[in-house]
Amino acid sequence: MKITFLGTGTSQGVPVIGSTHPVCLSTDFKDKRLRVSVLIEWDSYVYVIDCGPDFRQQMLRASCSKIDGILFTHEHSDHVAGLDDVRPFYFRQGDIDIYAHERVLKSLAVRFDYIFNTGYKYPGVPTLTTHVVENTPFKLHNLEVVPIHGMHHKLQVFGYRFGDFAYLTDMKTVEDHEIEKIKNIKVLVVNALREEPHLSHFNLKEALDFIEKVNPETAYITHISHLMGFHEQVQKKLPKHVFLAYDTLEITI
Numbered sequence: 740m741k742i743t744f745l746g747t748g749t750s751q752g753v754p755v756i757g758s759t760h761p762v763c764l765s766t767d768f769k770d771k772r773l774r775v776s777v778l779i780e781w782d783s784y785v786y787v788i789d790c791g792p793d794f795r796q797q798m799l800r801a802s803c804s805k806i807d808g809i810l811f812t813h814e815h816s817d818h819v820a821g822l823d824d825v826r827p828f829y830f831r832q833g834d835i836d837i838y839a840h841e842r843v844l845k846s847l848a849v850r851f852d853y854i855f856n857t858g859y860k861y862p863g864v865p866t867l868t869t870h871v872v873e874n875t876p877f878k879l880h881n882l883e884v885v886p887i888h889g890m891h892h893k894l895q896v897f898g899y900r901f902g903d904f905a906y907l908t909d910m911k912t913v914e915d916h917e918i919e920k921i922k923n924i925k926v927l928v929v930n931a932l933r934e935e936p937h938l939s940h941f942n943l944k945e946a947l948d949f950i951e952k953v954n955p956e957t958a959y960i961t962h963i964s965h966l967m968g969f970h971e972q973v974q975k976k977l978p979k980h981v982f983l984a985y986d987t988l989e990i991t992i
């Protein structure tokens with residue numbers, strides 16, 4: 740299985756528009772973070788988790804010419820706003836499969852009414868095949884995907900386990916029985932916004948505590964704000980099996 744980090748930034752991305760914060764002005768490519776998303780490839784299958792406003796740019800950068808589907812974590816804009824850009828895939832491949840909580844599918848239908856409105860379909864609008872994700876495992880081809888339920892302040896969010904890989908973003912609280920689903924996994928990706936506490940996201944300490952509970956072989960941190968600091972400096976402070984993810988990072992499991 741190959742994982743490509745398409746984006747590792749928080750909702751505004753890094754740099755933030757107009758910001759003169761030193762991290763936003765950094766010339767290190769690891770300090771340039773598009774909105775959070777990840778590409779998962781195994782056998783001949785290609786899936787993305789989330790489809791934010793940088794989706795088009797991310798697909799071009801990763802030279803991705805086909806996708807088998809999109810899994811959504813939740814309905815916030817930084818995770819869904821790029822959905823219209825599935826069109827090139829739709830034109831080549833036909834209907835695109837999307838997977839999300841029923842609430843998220845309803846939200847997408849409001850936001851992208853012209854896609855979901857079956858009454859009048861403008862030519863060129865993509866057709867999506869929707870799959871409701873409940874908190875129970877489901878199959879994608881030959882692989883079992885296990886949803887991980889967590890809370891983003893008061894909003895429910897799904898993380899996903901694909902075999903030896905788990906991806907959790909926008910988490911603030913995860914109950915112990917959900918953590919059981921990913922204990923001792925090989926590779927864990929989890930969000931941490933910055934060092935300071937935040938209402939709806941793990942800060943760095945909370946993420947590190949979470950990683951300790953899960954006890955993965957290796958962990959990567961994503962959904963990172965410029966306020967976290969320079970990639971190179973923050974990396975030096977982390978335990979030896981924990982890494983800050985950066986855009987374009989690829990890992991093979």
Ligand SMILES: [Zn+2]
Nearest residue numbers: 750815817909
């Ligand atoms: Zn987010």
